[in-house]
Amino acid sequence: MPSDPLPPLRSVIADHGLSARKSLGQNFLLDLNLTAKIARSAGDLTRCDVLEIGPGPGGLTRGLLSEGARHVLAIEKDSRCLPALAEIAAAWPGRLTVIEGDALKVNPLDHLTPPIRIAANLPYNVGTELLVRWLTPPDWPPFWQSLTLMFQREVAERIVAAPGSKAYGRLALLAQWRCDARIVMSLPPQAFTPPPKVSSAVVHLTALPEPRFPADAKTLERVVAMAFNQRRKMMRAALKGLAPDIEDKLRAAGIAPTDRAETVDLERFCALAQLIKT
Ligand code: SAM
Secondary structure: OOOOOOOOHHHHHHHOOOOOOHHHOOOEEOOHHHHHHHHHHOOOOOOOEEEEEOOOOOHHHHHHHHOOOOEEEEEEOOHHHHHHHHHHHHHOOOOEEEEEOOOOOOOHHHHOOOOEEEEEEOOHHHHHHHHHHHHOOOOOOOOOOEEEEEEEHHHHHHHHOOOOOOOOOHHHHHHHHHEEEEEEEEEOHHHEEOOOOOOEEEEEEEEOOOOOOOOOHHHHHHHHHHHHHOOOOEHHHHOHHHOOOHHHHHHHOOOOOOOEHHHOOHHHHHHHHHHHHO
16 A cells, blocks of 8 residues: 655644644554554455545545545534644545534435445544444444444453453443454553543454344344443333333343343344334
8 A cells, every 4th residue: 555645743733733632532542553543344345435534634535545445425513623633634635524513413425335334433422322223223224334443452352242241331232233243453541642641453344145033123222222221220120111021021032021121132032122113
């Protein structure tokens, strides 16, 4: 791949006065070897459009481009970053489009051509909300092939968690029902400028063509949300309002009414959702 022709990120930040703002969750990655490594963990980008949320001064954007992304669409809320991003666009003609806006409000689909991958180092609050949106579209398969996302280590563990673990819950079930999800990198706070309080991890999720087990999406989301809303309660108590014969339905799905949600695996949650829907 052609190497990155632009100045080091520290100079970019100094030249454009991009002091990190806490209110925008700004913890920048300045090591281009690291951002190229994250871009590589997103898979083969050469035939893909990549949606990047929160490019900031452009460390990951530069990684995605130097790793060969066909086209990058970057959505950034902080207008201070736009001149630095314009320099990247000029260095990679026709390969980077930047939209100034809030990723929670902008619809990127008009600007993207499939196949599409998503990559981002996001502020943590926005990250979880976007992840849940990307995991719960009206139709499956979704508009994206894969998600490569930086999270607080604790959130990353909730996405890949197995039944019986403390981290297991709604996020694990939503993610693992229709995706393969794994942690591909761990990063200490010092990898960022300024360093956050906690460690981070990159999670790579690949959309499966079909859900792992059949279930109606809305029903499954409702059952899982209720079950984990009161995760210490027994399933029969947590799901009491769902059906008059909830104990029978739990048993039919292979779940003991006295089980707690954190011990129930994905297959049995899907079976229960099927029984509740019909
Ligand atoms: N990608 C850059 C990097 O790795 O160095 C910056 C990462 S920083 C953790 C998060 C970025 O998301 C910041 O540039 C911030 O301005 C931007 N951001 C915060 N909220 C946003 C939102 N709602 N929509 C789009 N961008 C947002």
